[in-house]
Amino acid sequence: MRPALAASAFVLSSAVLALGVVGCEGRPRPADASGTEAPRKSGPAVAVMDLSGGLPEQDKAGLFGVSGAKKSFDEALRITTELRDDKKSVGVMVKLGSAQIGAARASELAEMLAGIKAVKKVYCHADALSNTTLMVAAKGCSSIWISPAGEVEAIGLAAQVVYMRRLLVDELHLNVDFLQVGKFKGAEEPLTRDGPSPEARASLMSVLTDMRASWVESLATARPKATAELVEDGPWSPPRAKELGLVDEVGYFDEALAEVKKETSGVRERVVFGSGADAQEGDLDDLVRALTGEAAASGPIALVRATGSISMSAGGNGILGGRGGIVEKDFNRTIAKLEKDDAVKAVVVRIDSPGGSALASDLMWHQLMKLRKKKPLVFSVGDMAASGGYYLACTGDYIFAEPMSIVGSIGVVGGKIGVGDALERVGVHAETFPANPNKPGAASRAAYESPLVKWDEPTRARVLESMTGVYELFLARIVEGRSTRGREISRDKVAESAEGRIFSGKEGKARGLVDELGGLGAAIAKARELAKLSESARVAVVQGKSGLFESLDPGGGAEESVRATATSPIHLLDRVAPDVVPFVTSLAPLAEGERTAVAVPFALTVR
Numbered sequence: 361m362r363p364a365l366a367a368s369a370f371v372l373s374s375a376v377l378a379l380g381v382v383g384c385e386g387r388p389r390p391a392d393a394s395g396t397e398a399p400r401k402s403g404p405a406v407a408v409m410d411l412s413g414g415l416p417e418q419d420k421a422g423l424f425g426v427s428g429a430k431k432s433f434d435e436a437l438r439i440t441t442e443l444r445d446d447k448k449s450v451g452v453m454v455k456l457g458s459a460q461i462g463a464a465r466a467s468e469l470a471e472m473l474a475g476i477k478a479v480k481k482v483y484c485h486a487d488a489l490s491n492t493t494l495m496v497a498a499k500g501c502s503s504i505w506i507s508p509a510g511e512v513e514a515i516g517l518a519a520q521v522v523y524m525r526r527l528l529v530d531e532l533h534l535n536v537d538f539l540q541v542g543k544f545k546g547a548e549e550p551l552t553r554d555g556p557s558p559e560a561r562a563s564l565m566s567v568l569t570d571m572r573a574s575w576v577e578s579l580a581t582a583r584p585k586a587t588a589e590l591v592e593d594g595p596w597s598p599p600r601a602k603e604l605g606l607v608d609e610v611g612y613f614d615e616a617l618a619e620v621k622k623e624t625s626g627v628r629e630r631v632v633f634g635s636g637a638d639a640q641e642g643d644l645d646d647l648v649r650a651l652t653g654e655a656a657a658s659g660p661i662a663l664v665r666a667t668g669s670i671s672m673s674a675g676g677n678g679i680l681g682g683r684g685g686i687v688e689k690d691f692n693r694t695i696a697k698l699e700k701d702d703a704v705k706a707v708v709v710r711i712d713s714p715g716g717s718a719l720a721s722d723l724m725w726h727q728l729m730k731l732r733k734k735k736p737l738v739f740s741v742g743d744m745a746a747s748g749g750y751y752l753a754c755t756g757d758y759i760f761a762e763p764m765s766i767v768g769s770i771g772v773v774g775g776k777i778g779v780g781d782a783l784e785r786v787g788v789h790a791e792t793f794p795a796n797p798n799k800p801g802a803a804s805r806a807a808y809e810s811p812l813v814k815w816d817e818p819t820r821a822r823v824l825e826s827m828t829g830v831y832e833l834f835l836a837r838i839v840e841g842r843s844t845r846g847r848e849i850s851r852d853k854v855a856e857s858a859e860g861r862i863f864s865g866k867e868g869k870a871r872g873l874v875d876e877l878g879g880l881g882a883a884i885a886k887a888r889e890l891a892k893l894s895e896s897a898r899v900a901v902v903q904g905k906s907g908l909f910e911s912l913d914p915g916g917g918a919e920e921s922v923r924a925t926a927t928s929p930i931h932l933l934d935r936v937a938p939d940v941v942p943f944v945t946s947l948a949p950l951a952e953g954e955r956t957a958v959a960v961p962f963a964l965t966v967r
Contacts, residue, residue: 403627406620407449409439410634412457412487415465417667417712417742431634433465433742434663434710434901437880439633440472444479451624452476453617454501455634456486456493462712462743463571464762464865466492468879470578473500481624485616488513494591494606495575499582504607505616512601516592517572519564523554528777533785535778537815539824541831542771542859551777563861567766570864574763659900660705661887662698666691670716670724670748686713686752688720692727694902699731706736706891708883708899709756715747715769718830725837728755732844736890740883741765741874746862750873751834754841757890758875760883761865767873770838771860772831774823780812831858842872 419432443449454473461469476482477500484501486493489512497504506512528534528551538548544563549556556564579586585605590596598610609616617629631637668685698704709728715721731737732755739745739756746769753759753767761767780790790812794802804816808823815823835854842849849872857863857871868874876882888897 404450404625405448405628405630406451406453406617406624406626407443407446408453408455408617408629408631408633408636410455410457410631410636411459412455413634414459415461415469417465417710418665432665434665434880436469436633437472438899440476441881443632444476449480449630449632450626451481451483451620453620453629454482454484454497455613456484456489456497458486458488460490460493463492463575463764464741464743464879466496467574467578467762467764468881470496470499470582471879472881474582476500477502481620483616483620485613486510489607491515491517491575491591494586495578495582497607498579498586503609505609505611505613506598506601506607507612508598508610510598512594512596512598512606514586514591514594514596514606517568517575519568521550521556521564523550525552525554533782535781535814536775537778537820538773538775539820539827540771540773540860541824541827542861544771544860547771547773547860548775566867567862567864570867571764574864574866659898660703660891660893661884661897661899662701662704662707663884663899663901664694664698664707664709665901666709666711666713666749666752667742668713670713670720670752672717672720685716686720686724688717688723691724695724695727695731698902699727699734704735705893705897706738706887707731708738708740708880708887709752710740710742710880710883711745711749711753712742713746713749713752714744715749715751718748718751718834721748721751722833722837724752725755725841728752729841732757736887738883738887738890740880741767741865747771751837754838756841757844758883758886759873760876760878760880760886761868761874762879763864763866763877765865765868765874766862767865767868768857768861768863770834770854770858772827772834773860774827776809776811778811778814780814783812834858 413431415431415433415436417433443452452473473482473496481502482500483503483505484497485505485507486497487507488510489497489504489506491514494512494514525536528536536551538552540548543557544559549560576588576591579591580588583605590604590606596604596606598607601607602610609619611619620626621629666686670686670688672688695707698707728737737756739753739759741753741759741761742765744766745753745759745761746766750767750769783790790810792803792807792810792813794806796802801816801818804813804819805822807813808815808819835851835858838854839849839851842854853872857868857873863871863873865874865877869877876886884899885895888895891897
């Protein structure tokens with residue numbers, strides 16, 4: 361039996377943030393085939409950060425695995441840091457569009473923009489503001505504009521869970537065999553109940569309460585008129601939002617940009633991030649590295665992105681089709697290279713994951729612990745490091761999380777969905793022939809992975825025993841991982857925050873699951889400190905995927921990640937409900953032979 365870490369599909373409707381970022385000016389492009397460069401305006405510039413396309417933890421790769429545009433979150437951090445002291449720009453214009461991003465990234469983005477605002481004007485324009493983009497604009501911008509036909513969707517945070525027991529059992533007559541270790545886990549409840557258990561409700565409400573407190577405080581501190589009553593009572597039309605003091609002006613983007621130029625005496629705009637930004641100097645080098653599979657760059661601080669569900673392979677042969685995420689083979693290859701590279705003095709892992717395969721998580725845990733013995737290892741939590749995601753994060757010398765990050769979910773769930781009863785109703789019968797017919801229950805035990813038969817009670821007891829073993833291993837890994845740099849933690853102390861409970865980053869710190877509240881920038885600063893490097897020590901982003909040559913190898917893990925076709929279930933789900941994909945794919949190991957999961961109980965997406 362191969363255990364798995366997975367997550368149930370639950371969606372939280374609340375705040376999604378659009379992140380503002382900036383990029384550096386690249387080389388000029390030729391105006392025509394002759395190679396003559398187009399004339400460029402000179403003089404004071406307004407830097408334009410186009411975030412309308414969103415700001416993911418890791419941008420989707422294009423041809424040969426190379427990202428088409430530099431618009432990932434870590435790139436945003438780097439560029440906004442540079443922009444703060446950039447003498448070329450007299451002001452900053454953040455184009456939010458209708459973009460969304462997770463609450464934790466929203467919080468750090470607001471801090472980054474506030475840092476720029478302290479030295480120069482920062483203006484925001486949005487076509488529509490959500491809960492979290494309003495938070496970003498309120499804290500990070502000197503003036504907020506919104507399109508005339510837009511809307512300020514300040515509606516408060518809420519969670520929504522879909523329960524499917526009646527459909528699966530009463531209507532489709534499927535056999536839903538699921539067990540859990542940890543009374544707060546709740547990961548199987550959408551499949552086995554018609555509503556939440558008291559324990560699952562308490563765990564979810566605790567996180568929501570913490571997240572709401574951080575959100576409301578951030579808004580009210582930055583914009584006193586943004587009281588809890590106003591920001592939870594929308595949506596507001598642009599004129600009404602202006603009247604209430606939630607925005608400053610109503611107008612189109614070009615009108616806002618013209619006003620910014622006027623107020624800052626800027627004579628031109630310079631797109632530094634997102635669509636329309638100048639070409640980056642390293643594009644050709646990136647292509648070469650993608651072909652060879654080498655790291656993106658070299659530097660004393662290596663930044664590794666770990667985003668999505670965790671799996672042994674990318675799932676190209678699975679029933680869900682290629683799903684990507686954090687693939688054990690690719691991830692461990694990267695970590696092993698960094699461990700042996702003497703030029704790398706410290707490693708920062710940016711993690712945003714609901715979990716996945718337990719086997720993959722434990723193998724990666726082992727590789728990360730080997731690296732930690734040789735050089736500092738710091739984790740930065742994005743929106744979530746839950747279940748398998750926290751399994752990896754506990755290896756860090758330090759764990760950083762935002763107050764609105766989600767951590768924990770230390771518990772176990774496992775099971776299968778059977779179709780035996782449903783097939784019986786339409787005249788299809790499955791008979792199991794055990795090789796040892798004299799042993800009671802031999803047929804049920806030998807066919808326990810089959811979707812055609814139910815579990816009998818002895819089999820359920822044996823599965824629960826195995827799950828309990830995975831739970832104890834999970835606790836032991838956290839105890840060992842968190843016992844570092846003079847810090848010791850007992851199993852009993854970890855158990856107090858286990859049994860499947862989830863926590864906000866703030867509560868996670870109070871419980872010792874997180875070391876410091878802060879974002880990626882703070883994690884990088886800590887890595888420099890631990891490695892005794894200067895504040896200007898270079899940070900190199902390491903690509904987590906293998907190169908093109910390795911991806912063409914039928915035995916290579918990366919090869920599987922390119923198989924998701926336009927008709928695969930995951931591709932279709934990504935187009936309809938992309939926020940649910942990491943949580944659905946984290947369950948994929950259960951559909952591929954793994955029976956035990958350490959799963960985040962809900963697919964929490966804050967908007």
